Protein backbone atom coordinates (compact mmCIF):
# COMPACT_ATOMS: atom_id res chain seq x y z
CA UNK A 1 0.00 0.00 0.00
CA UNK A 2 1.19 3.51 -0.77
CA UNK A 3 0.40 5.96 2.04
CA UNK A 4 -1.46 9.04 0.93
CA UNK A 5 -1.98 12.43 2.48
CA UNK A 6 -5.52 13.35 3.50
CA UNK A 7 -5.68 16.07 0.78
CA UNK A 8 -5.08 13.47 -1.93
CA UNK A 9 -7.83 11.08 -0.79
CA UNK A 10 -10.78 11.39 -3.18
CA UNK A 11 -14.28 11.72 -1.70
CA UNK A 12 -16.30 8.54 -1.08
CA UNK A 13 -18.20 7.18 -4.08
CA UNK A 14 -21.08 4.78 -4.62
CA UNK A 15 -20.76 1.85 -7.02
CA UNK A 16 -23.47 -0.58 -8.04
CA UNK A 17 -22.98 -4.25 -7.13
CA UNK A 18 -22.67 -5.02 -10.86
CA UNK A 19 -19.49 -2.91 -10.87
CA UNK A 20 -17.71 -5.63 -8.86
CA UNK A 21 -16.99 -7.20 -12.27
CA UNK A 22 -15.25 -3.99 -13.31
CA UNK A 23 -13.30 -4.09 -10.06
CA UNK A 24 -12.06 -7.58 -10.95
CA UNK A 25 -11.13 -6.34 -14.45
CA UNK A 26 -9.19 -3.38 -13.02
CA UNK A 27 -7.32 -5.65 -10.58
CA UNK A 28 -6.54 -8.27 -13.22
CA UNK A 29 -5.30 -5.54 -15.60
CA UNK A 30 -2.80 -4.55 -12.88
CA UNK A 31 -1.56 -8.12 -12.57
CA UNK A 32 -3.11 -8.94 -9.21
CA UNK A 33 -4.11 -12.41 -8.13
CA UNK A 34 -7.46 -11.79 -6.45
CA UNK A 35 -8.17 -13.65 -3.23
CA UNK A 36 -11.54 -13.36 -1.56
CA UNK A 37 -14.38 -15.15 0.23
CA UNK A 38 -16.29 -17.89 -1.56
CA UNK A 39 -18.54 -20.75 -0.42
CA UNK A 40 -16.86 -24.13 -0.65
CA UNK A 41 -17.17 -27.42 1.28
CA UNK A 42 -19.83 -26.02 3.58
CA UNK A 43 -17.90 -22.94 4.67
CA UNK A 44 -16.89 -19.47 3.51
CA UNK A 45 -13.24 -19.95 2.54
CA UNK A 46 -10.55 -17.60 1.30
CA UNK A 47 -9.59 -18.61 -2.25
CA UNK A 48 -8.25 -17.29 -5.53
CA UNK A 49 -11.15 -15.88 -7.51
CA UNK A 50 -11.33 -15.41 -11.28
CA UNK A 51 -14.58 -13.47 -11.42
CA UNK A 52 -16.95 -11.61 -9.12
CA UNK A 53 -19.51 -14.37 -9.77
CA UNK A 54 -17.52 -16.59 -7.40
CA UNK A 55 -18.27 -14.39 -4.38
CA UNK A 56 -20.72 -15.93 -1.91
CA UNK A 57 -23.88 -14.04 -2.97
CA UNK A 58 -26.91 -14.75 -0.81
CA UNK A 59 -25.07 -16.89 1.71
CA UNK A 60 -24.98 -16.15 5.41
CA UNK A 61 -23.43 -17.96 8.33
CA UNK A 62 -24.77 -19.16 11.69
CA UNK A 63 -22.11 -19.60 14.35
CA UNK A 64 -22.06 -20.51 18.00
CA UNK A 65 -19.51 -22.09 20.29
CA UNK A 66 -18.45 -25.28 18.49
CA UNK A 67 -20.83 -24.62 15.61
CA UNK A 68 -20.61 -23.15 12.08
CA UNK A 69 -23.28 -23.54 9.40
CA UNK A 70 -23.95 -21.82 6.09
CA UNK A 71 -27.49 -20.59 5.52
CA UNK A 72 -29.38 -18.97 2.70
CA UNK A 73 -29.99 -15.28 3.06
CA UNK A 74 -33.11 -13.63 1.74
CA UNK A 75 -31.02 -11.15 -0.25
CA UNK A 76 -28.04 -11.23 -2.63
CA UNK A 77 -25.43 -9.79 -0.25
CA UNK A 78 -21.92 -10.69 -1.43
CA UNK A 79 -20.29 -10.23 1.98
CA UNK A 80 -23.25 -11.08 4.25
CA UNK A 81 -21.35 -13.46 6.51
CA UNK A 82 -19.03 -13.35 9.49
CA UNK A 83 -15.54 -14.87 9.65
CA UNK A 84 -15.01 -18.33 8.17
CA UNK A 85 -12.46 -20.93 9.27
CA UNK A 86 -9.70 -19.35 7.23
CA UNK A 87 -8.21 -15.92 7.53
CA UNK A 88 -5.75 -13.99 5.40
CA UNK A 89 -3.03 -15.81 7.35
CA UNK A 90 -3.64 -18.75 5.00
CA UNK A 91 -2.53 -16.56 2.07
CA UNK A 92 0.20 -14.43 3.63
CA UNK A 93 1.67 -16.97 6.07
CA UNK A 94 0.80 -20.29 4.40
CA UNK A 95 0.32 -23.51 6.35
CA UNK A 96 3.26 -25.13 4.49
CA UNK A 97 6.11 -23.42 2.70
CA UNK A 98 9.30 -24.87 1.19
CA UNK A 99 12.53 -23.52 2.71
CA UNK A 100 15.12 -25.32 0.60
CA UNK A 101 15.81 -28.54 -1.26
CA UNK A 102 19.04 -30.44 -1.90
CA UNK A 103 20.08 -32.97 -4.54
CA UNK A 104 23.09 -35.26 -4.54
CA UNK A 105 24.76 -35.61 -7.95
CA UNK A 106 26.29 -38.90 -9.19
CA UNK A 107 29.75 -37.48 -8.33
CA UNK A 108 28.64 -37.04 -4.73
CA UNK A 109 28.40 -33.24 -4.71
CA UNK A 110 25.28 -31.75 -3.14
CA UNK A 111 23.43 -28.85 -4.73
CA UNK A 112 21.18 -26.82 -2.43
CA UNK A 113 18.36 -24.78 -3.98
CA UNK A 114 16.27 -22.04 -2.47
CA UNK A 115 12.56 -21.89 -3.39
CA UNK A 116 11.52 -19.75 -6.34
CA UNK A 117 10.60 -16.18 -5.49
CA UNK A 118 6.96 -15.34 -4.95
CA UNK A 119 5.32 -14.73 -8.34
CA UNK A 120 1.96 -13.39 -7.20
CA UNK A 121 0.92 -9.92 -6.20
CA UNK A 122 -2.21 -10.41 -4.16
CA UNK A 123 -5.31 -8.25 -4.05
CA UNK A 124 -7.08 -9.22 -0.83
CA UNK A 125 -10.79 -8.62 -1.36
CA UNK A 126 -13.30 -8.55 1.48
CA UNK A 127 -10.96 -8.11 4.43
CA UNK A 128 -13.03 -7.44 7.55
CA UNK A 129 -11.81 -4.77 9.98
CA UNK A 130 -10.91 -7.41 12.59
CA UNK A 131 -8.77 -9.10 9.94
CA UNK A 132 -7.14 -5.78 8.99
CA UNK A 133 -6.07 -5.64 12.62
CA UNK A 134 -4.86 -9.25 12.41
CA UNK A 135 -2.72 -8.42 9.35
CA UNK A 136 -1.26 -5.47 11.29
CA UNK A 137 -0.41 -7.90 14.12
CA UNK A 138 1.27 -10.32 11.71
CA UNK A 139 3.17 -7.40 10.14
CA UNK A 140 4.58 -6.48 13.55
CA UNK A 141 5.51 -10.07 14.37
CA UNK A 142 6.78 -11.33 11.02
CA UNK A 143 8.29 -8.30 9.29
CA UNK A 144 8.46 -5.67 12.02
CA UNK A 145 11.69 -6.89 13.61
CA UNK A 146 15.32 -7.25 12.67
CA UNK A 147 14.81 -10.60 10.95
CA UNK A 148 11.86 -10.32 8.58
CA UNK A 149 10.24 -13.57 7.56
CA UNK A 150 11.00 -14.00 3.83
CA UNK A 151 7.88 -16.04 3.01
CA UNK A 152 5.52 -13.54 4.62
CA UNK A 153 7.46 -10.56 3.25
CA UNK A 154 7.28 -11.99 -0.28
CA UNK A 155 3.55 -12.60 -0.11
CA UNK A 156 2.77 -9.32 1.67
CA UNK A 157 4.81 -7.23 -0.76
CA UNK A 158 2.66 -5.20 -3.16
CA UNK A 159 -0.69 -6.27 -1.67
CA UNK A 160 -3.77 -4.27 -2.52
CA UNK A 161 -6.21 -4.53 0.36
CA UNK A 162 -9.91 -4.02 -0.21
CA UNK A 163 -11.68 -4.03 3.13
CA UNK A 164 -15.39 -4.60 3.54
CA UNK A 165 -16.80 -3.08 6.69
CA UNK A 166 -18.79 -5.42 8.87
CA UNK A 167 -22.55 -5.12 8.90
CA UNK A 168 -23.10 -8.80 9.76
CA UNK A 169 -21.42 -9.70 13.05
CA UNK A 170 -21.69 -13.33 14.06
CA UNK A 171 -22.76 -14.76 17.40
CA UNK A 172 -19.11 -15.40 18.31
CA UNK A 173 -17.79 -11.95 17.27
CA UNK A 174 -16.41 -9.37 19.71
CA UNK A 175 -14.32 -6.95 17.62
CA UNK A 176 -16.07 -3.99 19.28
CA UNK A 177 -14.57 -5.04 22.63
CA UNK A 178 -11.10 -5.37 21.11
CA UNK A 179 -11.32 -1.99 19.33
CA UNK A 180 -10.72 -3.59 15.93
CA UNK A 181 -14.08 -3.13 14.19
CA UNK A 182 -16.66 -3.09 12.77
CA UNK A 183 -15.58 0.23 11.19
CA UNK A 184 -12.44 0.19 9.03
CA UNK A 185 -10.17 3.10 10.01
CA UNK A 186 -6.89 2.36 8.28
CA UNK A 187 -4.75 -0.37 6.77
CA UNK A 188 -6.68 -0.58 3.50
CA UNK A 189 -6.35 0.69 -0.07
CA UNK A 190 -10.10 0.66 -0.56
CA UNK A 191 -12.84 0.21 2.03
CA UNK A 192 -16.34 -0.76 0.97
CA UNK A 193 -19.62 -0.86 2.86
CA UNK A 194 -22.27 -3.10 1.35
CA UNK A 195 -25.76 -1.59 1.22
CA UNK A 196 -28.90 -3.48 0.23
CA UNK A 197 -32.38 -1.94 0.39
CA UNK A 198 -35.20 -0.64 -1.81
CA UNK A 199 -32.67 1.63 -3.49
CA UNK A 200 -30.77 -1.43 -4.74
CA UNK A 201 -27.56 -3.36 -4.09
CA UNK A 202 -24.58 -1.04 -3.95
CA UNK A 203 -21.35 -0.23 -2.12
CA UNK A 204 -20.06 2.92 -0.53
CA UNK A 205 -16.35 2.98 -1.42
CA UNK A 206 -13.59 4.97 0.29
CA UNK A 207 -10.01 5.10 -0.97
CA UNK A 208 -7.27 4.92 1.65
CA UNK A 209 -4.23 5.14 -0.64
CA UNK A 210 -3.24 6.42 -4.06
CA UNK A 211 -3.26 2.85 -5.39
CA UNK A 212 -6.82 2.39 -4.16
CA UNK A 213 -7.90 5.76 -5.60
CA UNK A 214 -6.52 4.75 -9.00
CA UNK A 215 -8.58 1.57 -9.01
CA UNK A 216 -11.68 3.43 -7.82
CA UNK A 217 -11.25 5.96 -10.64
CA UNK A 218 -11.70 3.15 -13.18
CA UNK A 219 -15.05 1.98 -11.79
CA UNK A 220 -18.44 3.31 -12.89
CA UNK A 221 -19.39 5.40 -9.86
CA UNK A 222 -21.18 8.45 -8.57
CA UNK A 223 -20.29 10.73 -5.67
CA UNK A 224 -21.75 9.37 -2.45
CA UNK A 225 -24.68 11.52 -1.29
CA UNK A 226 -25.46 12.37 2.32
CA UNK A 227 -28.19 9.73 2.56
CA UNK A 228 -25.78 6.97 1.47
CA UNK A 229 -23.08 8.13 3.86
CA UNK A 230 -25.57 8.21 6.74
CA UNK A 231 -26.94 4.79 5.84
CA UNK A 232 -23.47 3.24 5.73
CA UNK A 233 -22.45 4.84 9.01
CA UNK A 234 -25.57 3.65 10.77
CA UNK A 235 -25.32 0.11 9.32
CA UNK A 236 -21.81 -0.23 10.77
CA UNK A 237 -22.80 1.44 14.07
CA UNK A 238 -25.74 -0.94 14.32
CA UNK A 239 -23.39 -3.89 13.76
CA UNK A 240 -21.32 -2.69 16.71
CA UNK A 241 -24.36 -3.17 18.94
CA UNK A 242 -25.07 -6.70 17.64
CA UNK A 243 -21.83 -8.46 18.57
CA UNK A 244 -22.62 -11.91 19.91
CA UNK A 245 -19.85 -11.79 22.52
CA UNK A 246 -17.94 -9.20 24.53
CA UNK A 247 -14.54 -9.28 26.18
CA UNK A 248 -13.65 -7.20 29.26
CA UNK A 249 -10.25 -5.92 28.13
CA UNK A 250 -9.43 -3.62 31.06
CA UNK A 251 -6.66 -5.11 33.17
CA UNK A 252 -6.69 -8.32 31.12
CA UNK A 253 -2.90 -8.90 31.17
CA UNK A 254 -2.92 -8.51 34.97
CA UNK A 255 -5.87 -10.89 35.29
CA UNK A 256 -3.94 -13.57 33.43
CA UNK A 257 -0.79 -13.00 35.45
CA UNK A 258 -2.80 -13.19 38.69
CA UNK A 259 -4.53 -16.36 37.48
CA UNK A 260 -1.38 -18.38 37.02
CA UNK A 261 -2.39 -20.84 39.75
CA UNK A 262 -6.14 -20.59 39.18
CA UNK A 263 -8.16 -23.80 39.68
CA UNK A 264 -9.97 -22.85 36.49
CA UNK A 265 -7.20 -24.35 34.33
CA UNK A 266 -8.28 -27.81 35.50
CA UNK A 267 -11.83 -27.04 34.46
CA UNK A 268 -10.75 -25.92 30.96
CA UNK A 269 -8.47 -28.93 30.63
CA UNK A 270 -11.38 -31.26 31.37
CA UNK A 271 -13.03 -29.90 28.19
CA UNK A 272 -9.98 -29.19 25.99
CA UNK A 273 -8.85 -31.88 23.56
CA UNK A 274 -5.53 -30.04 22.92
CA UNK A 275 -6.37 -30.44 19.23
CA UNK A 276 -4.92 -27.04 18.30
CA UNK A 277 -7.92 -26.04 16.14
CA UNK A 278 -8.09 -22.69 17.92
CA UNK A 279 -4.50 -21.87 16.92
CA UNK A 280 -5.00 -23.01 13.31
CA UNK A 281 -8.04 -20.77 12.74
CA UNK A 282 -6.70 -17.82 14.74
CA UNK A 283 -5.65 -15.07 12.30
CA UNK A 284 -2.72 -14.02 14.50
CA UNK A 285 -1.26 -17.34 15.70
CA UNK A 286 1.98 -17.45 13.78
CA UNK A 287 4.10 -20.26 15.23
CA UNK A 288 5.84 -22.65 12.86
CA UNK A 289 8.15 -25.63 12.95
CA UNK A 290 10.32 -27.26 10.32
CA UNK A 291 10.23 -30.76 8.93
CA UNK A 292 12.66 -32.56 6.63
CA UNK A 293 11.69 -35.12 4.00
CA UNK A 294 13.84 -37.24 1.72
CA UNK A 295 13.07 -39.52 -1.18
CA UNK A 296 13.68 -43.26 -0.89
CA UNK A 297 17.10 -43.06 -2.58
CA UNK A 298 18.31 -40.46 -0.12
CA UNK A 299 19.52 -38.31 -3.04
CA UNK A 300 16.83 -35.64 -2.70
CA UNK A 301 15.95 -33.83 0.51
CA UNK A 302 13.58 -30.96 1.30
CA UNK A 303 13.03 -28.76 4.29
CA UNK A 304 9.54 -27.41 4.78
CA UNK A 305 8.11 -24.99 7.26
CA UNK A 306 4.62 -25.67 8.57
CA UNK A 307 2.29 -24.16 11.11
CA UNK A 308 2.79 -25.41 14.63
CA UNK A 309 0.59 -25.10 17.68
CA UNK A 310 1.37 -24.47 21.34
CA UNK A 311 -1.22 -27.19 22.03
CA UNK A 312 1.14 -29.75 20.49
CA UNK A 313 3.14 -31.68 23.09
CA UNK A 314 6.29 -31.35 20.98
CA UNK A 315 5.96 -27.58 20.80
CA UNK A 316 7.69 -27.08 24.14
CA UNK A 317 9.98 -30.10 23.89
CA UNK A 318 13.40 -29.39 25.33
CA UNK A 319 16.08 -31.94 26.08
CA UNK A 320 14.42 -34.78 27.95
CA UNK A 321 10.77 -33.77 27.72
CA UNK A 322 8.06 -31.16 27.14
CA UNK A 323 7.92 -28.11 29.36
CA UNK A 324 4.12 -27.98 29.08
CA UNK A 325 3.10 -31.59 29.40
CA UNK A 326 -0.48 -31.05 30.63
CA UNK A 327 -3.55 -29.67 28.87
CA UNK A 328 -3.91 -27.15 31.69
CA UNK A 329 -0.44 -25.75 31.01
CA UNK A 330 -0.98 -25.60 27.27
CA UNK A 331 -4.34 -23.81 27.37
CA UNK A 332 -2.96 -21.41 30.00
CA UNK A 333 0.05 -20.72 27.77
CA UNK A 334 -2.13 -20.00 24.73
CA UNK A 335 -4.60 -17.64 26.39
CA UNK A 336 -1.96 -15.93 28.55
CA UNK A 337 0.21 -15.20 25.54
CA UNK A 338 -2.72 -14.17 23.35
CA UNK A 339 -4.33 -11.77 25.81
CA UNK A 340 -1.50 -10.92 28.19
CA UNK A 341 2.17 -11.25 27.37
CA UNK A 342 1.56 -10.40 23.69
CA UNK A 343 1.27 -6.81 24.96
CA UNK A 344 4.79 -6.99 26.44
CA UNK A 345 6.19 -8.64 23.33
CA UNK A 346 4.47 -6.79 20.51
CA UNK A 347 2.69 -3.80 22.07
CA UNK A 348 -0.87 -4.97 21.44
CA UNK A 349 -3.26 -7.78 22.20
CA UNK A 350 -2.83 -10.92 20.11
CA UNK A 351 -6.61 -11.21 19.87
CA UNK A 352 -8.68 -9.19 17.40
CA UNK A 353 -12.07 -10.53 18.46
CA UNK A 354 -12.89 -12.48 15.28
CA UNK A 355 -14.52 -15.34 17.23
CA UNK A 356 -13.04 -18.10 15.05
CA UNK A 357 -11.50 -20.01 17.97
CA UNK A 358 -14.93 -20.17 19.62
CA UNK A 359 -16.80 -21.43 16.57
CA UNK A 360 -14.14 -23.97 15.56
CA UNK A 361 -13.37 -25.45 18.96
CA UNK A 362 -14.87 -28.95 18.78
CA UNK A 363 -15.94 -28.77 22.41
CA UNK A 364 -17.13 -25.16 22.29
CA UNK A 365 -14.52 -23.63 24.57
CA UNK A 366 -15.13 -19.89 24.52
CA UNK A 367 -12.23 -17.51 25.15
CA UNK A 368 -14.62 -14.80 26.40
CA UNK A 369 -16.27 -17.16 28.90
CA UNK A 370 -12.93 -18.47 30.14
CA UNK A 371 -11.83 -14.90 30.83
CA UNK A 372 -15.13 -14.20 32.60
CA UNK A 373 -14.63 -17.33 34.74
CA UNK A 374 -11.05 -16.35 35.63
CA UNK A 375 -12.27 -12.89 36.53
CA UNK A 376 -15.00 -14.23 38.83
CA UNK A 377 -12.56 -16.58 40.55
CA UNK A 378 -10.09 -13.75 41.16
CA UNK A 379 -12.89 -11.60 42.58
CA UNK A 380 -13.90 -14.44 44.86
CA UNK A 381 -10.30 -14.94 45.96
CA UNK A 382 -9.88 -11.21 46.63
CA UNK A 383 -13.06 -11.13 48.65
CA UNK A 384 -11.89 -14.18 50.66
CA UNK A 385 -8.55 -12.43 51.20
CA UNK A 386 -10.41 -9.33 52.39
CA UNK A 387 -12.33 -11.42 54.93
CA UNK A 388 -9.10 -12.99 56.20
CA UNK A 389 -7.60 -9.52 56.66
CA UNK A 390 -10.47 -8.41 58.89
Ligand code: SF4
Pocket residue numbers: 271272273274275276277278279311360361362363364365
Ligand atom coordinates in the same frame (compact mmCIF):
# COMPACT_ATOMS: atom_id res chain seq x y z
S1 SF4 B 1 -9.50 -24.95 23.19
FE1 SF4 B 1 -10.77 -26.17 21.76
S2 SF4 B 1 -9.84 -25.85 19.75
FE2 SF4 B 1 -8.32 -25.20 21.27
S3 SF4 B 1 -7.05 -27.01 21.63
FE3 SF4 B 1 -8.69 -27.06 23.18
S4 SF4 B 1 -10.34 -28.32 22.26
FE4 SF4 B 1 -8.94 -27.75 20.58
Ligand code: SF4
Pocket residue numbers: 278281282283284338350351352353354355356357358367
Ligand atom coordinates in the same frame (compact mmCIF):
# COMPACT_ATOMS: atom_id res chain seq x y z
S1 SF4 C 1 -7.97 -15.66 19.94
FE1 SF4 C 1 -9.87 -16.34 18.95
S2 SF4 C 1 -11.17 -14.48 18.81
FE2 SF4 C 1 -9.04 -13.82 19.23
S3 SF4 C 1 -8.14 -13.42 17.20
FE3 SF4 C 1 -7.63 -15.55 17.72
S4 SF4 C 1 -9.31 -16.76 16.82
FE4 SF4 C 1 -10.00 -14.64 16.85
